[in-house]
Amino acid sequence: MRNRSITNLYDLVLSPYYDIIQSHMVPLKQRSIDFIDIKKGDTVLLFCCGTGLEIPSINDCVGDNGKIIGVDISAGMLSILEKRIQRNHWQNITLYNEDVRHFNLQKYSERKVDVGICTLGLSVIPDNLPVLENLINSVKDGGIVLVADTKISRWKFSLLHNFTSVGISYLFGSNYHLNKCSDEIIKTMKNRLKEFEIAEFLWNTYYIAYGKKSSVPIAS
Numbered sequence: 001m002r003n004r005s006i007t008n009l010y011d012l013v014l015s016p017y018y019d020i021i022q023s024h025m026v027p028l029k030q031r032s033i034d035f036i037d038i039k040k041g042d043t044v045l046l047f048c049c050g051t052g053l054e055i056p057s058i059n060d061c062v063g064d065n066g067k068i069i070g071v072d073i074s075a076g077m078l079s080i081l082e083k084r085i086q087r088n089h090w091q092n093i094t095l096y097n098e099d100v101r102h103f104n105l106q107k108y109s110e111r112k113v114d115v116g117i118c119t120l121g122l123s124v125i126p127d128n129l130p131v132l133e134n135l136i137n138s139v140k141d142g143g144i145v146l147v148a149d150t151k152i153s154r155w156k157f158s159l160l161h162n163f164t165s166v167g168i169s170y171l172f173g174s175n176y177h178l179n180k181c182s183d184e185i186i187k188t189m190k191n192r193l194k195e196f197e198i199a200e201f202l203w204n205t206y207y208i209a210y211g212k213k214s215s216v217p218i219a220s
């Protein structure tokens with residue numbers, strides 16, 4: 001799906017209902033934050049932050065002295081997040097209405113971050129490996145990178161689960177090919193990050209992968 005269509009999909013169709021249709025995923029979003037060690041005072045970069053469903057958990061971790069930077073291409077999704085920020089009186093969140101394929105922290109005089117996260121974002125972006133590279137490059141050496149997304153399950157009896165998961169992902173602008181690309185994302189993370197870990201959920205159709213950015217290449 002091209003950029004304009006994904007922006008239209010989220011701006012015009014999904015944003016008003018997104019929090020309701022994604023409410024069942026909130027425990028998994030919380031779970032992914034529990035996997036990593038976000039510290040008080042950390043700066044966390046959220047690629048494809050959407051309406052910010054994982055922000056409450058992240059905010060608890062970073063505290064008042066920490067910072068969250070959210071980037072999303074859809075102004076509609078960001079406007080829902082802005083309302084959430086106002087309701088909660090959060091002071092430490094900066095939002096950028098940008099395409100993560102070209103997002104550059106330096107353009108906004110932002111320093112490299114302690115943690116970079118992308119949840120359910122890469123699977124809606126064609127040619128998403130450079131986006132993963134951009135996320136990794138935005139994180140300090142030793143900082144954490146976490147990606148959580150849908151994938152094709154390799155379980156023997158997973159035809160129905162794959163059919164359901166991929167079918168639902170089409171509603172969000174993804175497709176079978178992008179779900180398949182998750183294998184390449186996971187492989188790249190494994191090669192680029194130290195202390196790499198992966199956990200799979202929903203009959204292996206959803207993964208949470210994370211590790212620490214290394215200044216030296218990791219042996220595969």
Ligand SMILES: C[S@@+](CC[C@H](N)C(=O)[O-])C[C@H]1O[C@@H](n2cnc3c(N)ncnc32)[C@H](O)[C@@H]1O
Nearest residue numbers: 010048049050053072073074077099100119120
């Ligand atoms: C399935 S939603 C995920 C939102 C949020 N991360 C979550 O887990 O609830 C995908 C999000 O990616 C955003 N998005 C898609 N392509 C993008 C791009 N190229 N740059 C920035 N955001 C993008 C959409 O606007 C949407 O908010």
